[in-house]
Each structure stands twice: as C-alpha cells, then as structure tokens.
Amino acid sequence: MSETRYDWLADRWVIFAPNRSQRPDEFRHVHRSSSSEVECPFCLGNEQLTPESLLVLPRRSKASTSPQLPTGRFASQRSNRTWQVRVIPNKFPALAPISLSGLSDLDVGHLSENHNDSKRPVLPMLDPLQSSYQLSGVHEVIVETPKHLNSLTQLSPTQCKLVFEAYRQRLNHWRAHDALRYGVVFKNVGSDAGASLSHSHSQLIATTFVPPEVFRCCQRLMQYRESYGKDFFEDTIEKETIAQKRIVYRSERLIAIAPFASHVPYLVQVLPIKDEPRFEETSSQTLGELAMLARQMLAAIEKMFPSAAYNFVIHTSPFDPNWDQSFRWRLEIFPRLTKVAGFEWGSDCFINPVIPEEAAARMREQLNLSTLLAN
Ligand SMILES: [Zn+2]
Numbered sequence: 001m002s003e004t005r006y007d008w009l010a011d012r013w014v015i016f017a018p019n020r021s022q023r024p025d026e027f028r029h030v031h032r033s034s035s036s037e038v039e040c041p042f043c044l045g046n047e048q049l050t051p052e053s054l055l056v057l058p059r060r061s062k063a064s065t066s067p068q069l070p071t072g073r074f075a076s077q078r079s080n081r082t083w084q085v086r087v088i089p090n091k092f093p094a095l096a097p098i099s100l101s102g103l104s105d106l107d108v109g110h111l112s113e114n115h116n117d118s119k120r121p122v123l124p125m126l127d128p129l130q131s132s133y134q135l136s137g138v139h140e141v142i143v144e145t146p147k148h149l150n151s152l153t154q155l156s157p158t159q160c161k162l163v164f165e166a167y168r169q170r171l172n173h174w175r176a177h178d179a180l181r182y183g184v185v186f187k188n189v190g191s192d193a194g195a196s197l198s199h200s201h202s203q204l205i206a207t208t209f210v211p212p213e214v215f216r217c218c219q220r221l222m223q224y225r226e227s228y229g230k231d232f233f234e235d236t237i238e239k240e241t242i243a244q245k246r247i248v249y250r251s252e253r254l255i256a257i258a259p260f261a262s263h264v265p266y267l268v269q270v271l272p273i274k275d276e277p278r279f280e281e282t283s284s285q286t287l288g289e290l291a292m293l294a295r296q297m298l299a300a301i302e303k304m305f306p307s308a309a310y311n312f313v314i315h316t317s318p319f320d321p322n323w324d325q326s327f328r329w330r331l332e333i334f335p336r337l338t339k340v341a342g343f344e345w346g347s348d349c350f351i352n353p354v355i356p357e358e359a360a361a362r363m364r365e366q367l368n369l370s371t372l373l374a375n
Contacts, residue, residue: 003355007261009220009232014261015351018358042199044146047086054140055087055169057162084159085166086143087204093139094205098179137207138174142166142185144200151189152200153299157292164291167204167314171280174206175319182210182318185279190309192336202312210318218318221326233271233328246360249293249367253286256293258356258363265354266304267334268297268363277317279329294331300366301335309336 002017041049059082089097125131144163145155152160167185174180183206188194210218224232240247240257248268249256256270270293276282282290294312301310311334317327344350 005261007259007263008224009217010263011216011220012263013349014263015349016355017351017353018355019353040148040197040199042086042141042143042197042201043148044083050086050141051089051091053083053086053088055085055166055173056083057085057166058082059084059146083146085145085162087166087170088141088143090139090141090203095135095137095139095207098136098138098177098208133209135208137180137205140170140204142170142202142204144202149200150198151298151302152187153295153302154200155295157295160295161288161291163202164287164294167202168280168282168287170204171206171278171316174204175280177206179208180206180319182207182214183316185314185316187312188309189311190336192309193311195309210320214315214318218323218327225326231275231326231328233330234275237271237273245357248297248360248363249369251289253283254289254293256297256363258360260356262356262359263350263352264334265337265352266301266359266363267332268359269330269332270294270297271328271330276329277324277327279314279316279331282329290331294333296367297333297363300363301333303366304362305335305337310334311336 002015002019004013004015006013039046039049047053142163144152145159149155152163155163171183171185174183183204185202185204187202221232224230224235228235236257237255240255240260241250246258246260247255248258249270250273253273254270255273256268259267259269270290272282272286276286298310298312301308313332314329315332316329317323338351338353341351
C-alpha cells in the first residue's frame with residue numbers, strides 16, 4: 001500500500017511506496033568513489049598543488065579559542081606541520097570568481113535594481129524565453145583533515161568541531177561582502193553524491209544572487225506566517241513533539257527529525273529549537289553539539305549502508321536581513337539510496353520507498369546518545 005504526503009515547504013507531493021524497497025536490487029547499486037589518487041592535493045605536504053589557503057585552523061586547539069594561522073602561500077608552507085583544517089578556493093569553480101572591486105557591470109545592473117527587496121526575485125527576467133546571466137560568486141573547499149581520510153566520522157570530536165567552526169567563519173566572512181547575497185555549505189561523499197576526490201572535504205558556495213529555489217522557500221515561509229499566523233518551523237517542531245514518531249534526537253538546543261513528507265529515504269533534518277535564522281550566528285555550544293550529532297548520523301548511515309554515497313547541506317538565511325523573520329537554519333543529511341527516475345523527471349513528484357517513521361526509528365537505534373549528551 002502506498003501513501004501520499006504533502007511537503008508544504010517544497011509545495012509537492014511525495015508518494016511513499018514501502019513495497020518498492022523489496023525490489024531485488026534496491027539500495028545495492030550505490031557505491032562510494034574508491035578513487036586511488038597517486039598524489040592527493042588535499043594531503044599534508046601537498047599544499048603546493050592547491051591554490052593558496054584562505055583560512056587555516058591549527059591542530060590540537062579547541063575550536064572556540066583557536067587562533068587562526070596566517071593564510072597565503074608562504075603561510076601555508078610554514079604551517080604545513082600544524083594545520084588541521086584548510087580552506088582554499090576551488091580550483092574548478094562553478095561560478096566566475098567575483099572581481100576585486102566586487103561586482104561585474106551586469107551584477108551591478110540587476111542587483112541595484114533589487115537590492116534589499118525581499119519581495120522580488122534577485123534575478124529579473126529580461127526575456128521570457130531566453131534570459132541568461134554570467135553570474136559570479138565564490139566557491140571554496142574546506143579540507144577537513146591533513147590525513148588521507150575519507151570520512152568525517154574518522155575525525156576526533158575536537159577535529160570535527162573545528163570543521164564546523166571553519167564553516168561558520170567562512171559564512172561570516174562572505175556575508176560581510178557587499179557583492180554577495182547568499183551562501184551554502186555542503187558535503188558530497190561518493191561519486192553518486194557528486195564527489196570527485198575521496199579525501200574528506202566539504203564546500204562552500206556564495207552567490208551574488210539568491211537562487212530561485214531558495215527564494216521560493218523564503219516566500220513559502222513568509223506565506224505560512226501570513227496564512228496561519230505562526231512560524232513554520234515552530235509549528236513543525238510542536239507537531240513532531242506531539243506525534244513522537246519522527247524525532248531522531250532532541251536536546252535543549254537541537255532537534256533532528258525525519259521530515260513527514262521526506263522526498264528521499266533516510267533524510268534527517270537538524271534544526272535549532274530556538275528561532276535562529278543564521279547558522280553562522282549560532283552559539284559555540286550549539287555548533288559543537290551539531291558537529292557531534294552530524295558525526296554520529298553519518299556514522300549511522302555508514303553502518304546501515306556501508307557503501308552508500310551521501311550528502312549534507314547547511315541551509316542558512318540569505319545574507320539580506322529582510323529574509324530573517326521566517327527563516328531558520330538547518331542541516332540536512334541524506335544517503336543517496338535511490339535515483340531520480342522517469343516518473344520523478346516527468347512529474348516532479350517523488351517516490352520514497354521508506355516511510356519517515358521507520359527511517360527515524362532505525363536512525364535512533366544507531367545513535368549513541370550517551371556520547372552525544374556528554375559533549
Ligand atoms: Zn589526501
């Protein structure tokens with residue numbers, strides 16, 4: 001029997017079809033990249049193979065108090081033996097780099113027209129059939145360890161917290177840049193999830209525009225407040241707390257939920273209990289707890305699906321404070337167990353073979369709560 005649920009935020013229906021997970025090859029043809037780099041550019045000692053460091057966090061320091069090491073080519077060479085996390089420009093960026101003066105002529109044109117106007121899209125449609133822009137932004141790589149490890153779960157708790165501290169520092173850095181409107185941190189593990197190198201790393205992209213999907217999400221959140229007089233996430237947490245079926249973890253600061261209408265199997269969303277629009281402004285305590293929770297959830301995924309690729313994404317409010325009223329930062333983790341097939345392409349209606357209640361129960365079983373709460 002299948003059940004169809006509505007995802008209010010994405011404004012789409014999701015079909016839950018548990019019988020499909022019984023198909024003979026379900027969840028088997030997923031595999032992680034096993035690339036065997038002869039010379040990994042992210043390993044300690046190979047810093048000369050990458051662009052100059054933008055941020056270097058040292059080894060054996062607590063994330064909240066660690067001073068930054070100097071950045072740049074020379075500094076990177078000097079600190080070869082001490083770094084734990086390095087942030088470098090992506091050698092193959094998805095966007096044209098922002099110019100030193102900040103904006104291209106084209107950016108200036110469309111941004112000045114829409115600056116600080118959260119009711120209008122940042123990219124105006126110049127031609128209904130063939131609008132196109134040459135967009136710029138920043139694309140960075142966060143190298144999470146100097147050792148050739150391929151998972152965040154192989155890092156110590158202190159090292160893992162340092163990675164999340166790097167995310168926070170880089171988002172704060174780019175948010176202060178006048179040219180940029182939006183930033184996102186994400187992690188791809190395995191070729192099915194989009195990774196091209198196996199050395200544990202994550203990425204940050206900041207753009208001179210608010211991407212259309214993010215813009216629509218912000219609009220939906222404001223619409224929910226206008227329609228129901230309440231905050232979307234506050235309502236969600238309240239309903240999930242009453243239902244007690246899809247909560248994976250809860251503390252004073254954070255809640256992890258398998259969303260009611262999750263469009264992919266085993267997706268877990270972690271969000272702050274309090275209304276916090278920006279990940280980069282969260283407290284060090286919350287950041288540390290989030291790092292531990294993410295590490296445990298990834299360990300759970302690796303245990304349940306040993307060869308599965310996975311992603312995580314940190315959503316934070318667009319840089320323009322006008323969006324903050326309805327937004328709440330959140331981390332989404334999901335293994336890549338299913339492929340987008342013909343029906344999804346044709347209908348934009350997803351089929352999920354795992355009911356979220358079952359996903360939450362299995363994830364709960366795998367988490368080591370005593371370790372989590374001790375941190
Ligand atoms: Zn390496």
